[in-house]
Amino acid sequence: MIDTRLSEEQQALQAEVARFAREVVAPVAAHHDETKTFPYAVVEQMAAMGLFGLPFPEEHGGMGGDYLTLCLAIEELARVDQSVAITLEAAVSLGAMPVYRFGSDEQKRRWLPELVSGSRLGAFGLTESGAGSDVASMRTTATRTASGWVINGTKEFITNSGTDITSLITVCAVTGRKDDGRPVLSSFLVPADSAGLTVEPAYSKVGWHASDTHPLTFANVEVGEDALLGAEGRGYSNFLSILDEGRIAIAALATGAAQGCVDESIKYAQQREAFGRPIAGFQSISFMIADMEARTETARAMWHHAAARMNAGLPYKKEAAIAKLVAGDAAMQNARAATQIHGGYGFMNEFLVARHYRDSKILEVGEGTSEVQRMIIARELGLPS
Amino acid sequence: MKIVVCVKQVPDSWSERQLRADHRLDRDAAERVINDLDTYAVEAALQIVEQHGGETLALSMGPASAEEAVRKALQMGVDAGAVVTDDALAGSDAVATARVLAAAIASLGADLVVMGVESTDAKMSVVPAMVAEVLGWPMLTQAQALSIDGATATIERQTATGHDVVQADLPAVVSVVEKFNEPRYPSFKGITAAKKKTVDVLTLAGLGVDPTTVGTAGSPTSVAAAQPAPTRGAGVIVDEDPAAISALVDFLAERRLV
Numbered sequence A: 001m002i003d004t005r006l007s008e009e010q011q012a013l014q015a016e017v018a019r020f021a022r023e024v025v026a027p028v029a030a031h032h033d034e035t036k037t038f039p040y041a042v043v044e045q046m047a048a049m050g051l052f053g054l055p056f057p058e059e060h061g062g063m064g065g066d067y068l069t070l071c072l073a074i075e076e077l078a079r080v081d082q083s084v085a086i087t088l089e090a091a092v093s094l095g096a097m098p099v100y101r102f103g104s105d106e107q108k109r110r111w112l113p114e115l116v117s118g119s120r121l122g123a124f125g126l127t128e129s130g131a132g133s134d135v136a137s138m139r140t141t142a143t144r145t146a147s148g149w150v151i152n153g154t155k156e157f158i159t160n161s162g163t164d165i166t167s168l169i170t171v172c173a174v175t176g177r178k179d180d181g182r183p184v185l186s187s188f189l190v191p192a193d194s195a196g197l198t199v200e201p202a203y204s205k206v207g208w209h210a211s212d213t214h215p216l217t218f219a220n221v222e223v224g225e226d227a228l229l230g231a232e233g234r235g236y237s238n239f240l241s242i243l244d245e246g247r248i249a250i251a252a253l254a255t256g257a258a259q260g261c262v263d264e265s266i267k268y269a270q271q272r273e274a275f276g277r278p279i280a281g282f283q284s285i286s287f288m289i290a291d292m293e294a295r296t297e298t299a300r301a302m303w304h305h306a307a308a309r310m311n312a313g314l315p316y317k318k319e320a321a322i323a324k325l326v327a328g329d330a331a332m333q334n335a336r337a338a339t340q341i342h343g344g345y346g347f348m349n350e351f352l353v354a355r356h357y358r359d360s361k362i363l364e365v366g367e368g369t370s371e372v373q374r375m376i377i378a379r380e381l382g383l384p385s
Numbered sequence B: 001m002k003i004v005v006c007v008k009q010v011p012d013s014w015s016e017r018q019l020r021a022d023h024r025l026d027r028d029a030a031e032r033v034i035n036d037l038d039t040y041a042v043e044a045a046l047q048i049v050e051q052h053g054g055e056t057l058a059l060s061m062g063p064a065s066a067e068e069a070v071r072k073a074l075q076m077g078v079d080a081g082a083v084v085t086d087d088a089l090a091g092s093d094a095v096a097t098a099r100v101l102a103a104a105i106a107s108l109g110a111d112l113v114v115m116g117v118e119s120t121d122a123k124m125s126v127v128p129a130m131v132a133e134v135l136g137w138p139m140l141t142q143a144q145a146l147s148i149d150g151a152t153a154t155i156e157r158q159t160a161t162g163h164d165v166v167q168a169d170l171p172a173v174v175s176v177v178e179k180f181n182e183p184r185y186p187s188f189k190g191i192t193a194a195k196k197k198t199v200d201v202l203t204l205a206g207l208g209v210d211p212t213t214v215g216t217a218g219s220p221t222s223v224a225a226a227q228p229a230p231t232r233g234a235g236v237i238v239d240e241d242p243a244a245i246s247a248l249v250d251f252l253a254e255r256r257l258v
Helices: A008-035 A041-050 A068-082 A082-103 A103-119 A233-270 A283-311 A317-341 A343-347 A352-364 A370-380 B036-052 B064-076 B096-107 B127-135 B190-196 B243-254
Strands: A121-125 A141-144 A148-159 A164-179 A181-191 A197-199 A212-224 B002-006 B010-011 B032-034 B054-061 B079-083 B114-115 B141-142 B147-150 B152-158 B164-171 B173-175 B199-200
Touching: A008 A041, A008 A082, A008 A233, A008 A352, A008 B190, A041 A082, A068 A082, A068 A233, A068 A283, A068 A343, A082 A103, A082 A121, A082 A148, A082 A164, A082 A181, A082 A352, A103 A121, A103 A352, A103 B064, A121 A148, A121 A283, A148 A164, A148 B164, A164 A233, A181 A212, A233 A283, A233 A352, A283 B164, A317 A352, A317 A370, A343 A352, A352 B032, A352 B164, A370 B002, A370 B096, B002 B096, B002 B127, B010 B064, B032 B036, B032 B064, B032 B127, B036 B054, B036 B064, B036 B147, B036 B173, B064 B079, B064 B190, B064 B199, B079 B096, B079 B164, B114 B127, B127 B141, B127 B173, B141 B147, B141 B152, B141 B164, B152 B173
Parallel strands: A121 A164, A141 A164, B002 B054, B002 B114, B054 B079, B079 B199, B114 B173, B141 B173
Antiparallel strands: A141 A148, A148 A212, A164 A181, A197 A212, B010 B032, B147 B152, B152 B164
16 A cells, blocks of 8 residues: 655645635635636635645746645545535646647646646647547647637536636647547647637536636637647647546535535534434434445545555556546435425525535536546456447 | 844633642643744834845743744744843743843844733733833834834824824834734745744853843842632623613723723
């Protein structure tokens, strides 16, 4: 088993983010959920605190931390507000990270300062109506022109793509066909204000109401040669590695959601009385909370394990998939239990557990469904899938 | 410009606080944190230095654990720290504390001292003025804004009767209130950097303070008795009728809130 102990600095940051979540994020979370508005003021303060720069080195304006440290922050935010947590997760691991991992020196100089500081957000355009994890079905194309590329197609469910501070959309597109007919995929850095790029109206979602999510349409969007991110034809493998680490971040987010349900349920069960005593005194309730705690700790142990393997340079694909599967399941099950414990109040939107109930469903779906995680795990075990 | 910010380690005001049998604070009964108002003083000092350049130093007096409060200030961005710790300090009241802090400030050197207006444990709000008195420096109290122009400090404060703008020549002591700013949250870079910053340990002997003038023996005040604060009583409910308006206005006026 790999060493997953946190450093003193990581523990200190975790405590500060928990305080920030309590003092700054939680008081306005229900408002932004209810009004389906993007929490610009909260994001600005997260930027001032350096959260968007957590895993990047100081030479790029980052905080000099690592991916595990980023995930600690995401988990703490998700305890009180999943929308804010996914905004950070997507901006860092999907927005800035591809540029940092695969960008040229010039691309890094152009994009990283504003993305790492959090003054601007980047988005990641992979999913289409007919292609998610099945990237071979991708339809968006990028065709060579005399001066660069022209992009055509539609992307779906793109987080952070339509905010006032979105500056970059990284797009995966088909740039050719292999002999066997499979697509050659490449990725492109597309400025958000490019002519021909339309940010379609925001979705009406079940949850994550304060997170910005849109379909994007690319109609003859022209970009220069310098927009190609990484080598031509490497788009797929680049995205796969981004998705692997992104699963750890989503697992951390789901763990935070599961923990938030535990926090709220303990508080409520101790305060709410029925038949003359706090409902925490009923074994049917206390065992439910014990199970919630067990799921949360299991999810946390698993994502820490996957992140520690990643930091140590060890293979972590299977561990990241297990973390995502277990944590997504923990969040959804805990949200269901927490709303049950809260009785009628659990059905009221103003209660945090009701928000977690709506928000957590996507954790079994986004960044690869639970079924896709099982497929990855099975493949890693050498099973045909 | 050299700014000294005084910070105090206090029991977390969110947790249950207790006194020992001798009416002194039981420091082990609750989690120890930096006094919340002192973080506003830290923010004020950092902003002044960001505008005018200079250096900041966080100073605390207390048991060895007081260094944790200084470290918090360092995480926020203060350059260096110093802790006056000495067995003889136990039981020091406000007067003795001010004597020690003033001696430390004189020894460290400062153009400006910034302090929170009170600590959440003792809540006396007198130490900043006492420090200024011992140093023989001007004192600007309850600042909600502070600006520096050359060798002059200007503060603004809200009082029950109006809005004051007060100036003093540097060096001076300034106490700040919550309205001053929003203290920054430490970044990971700040947390990492704080670990490498120096915190000097100062002793009474090193500062030339006579141990008999501090601690229980050197403190003119002592706590004779203490009892828990009474629980909050029921509020006044004003009926919804025309008389309610004047009743509410009278209520606020009596408390000088309008």
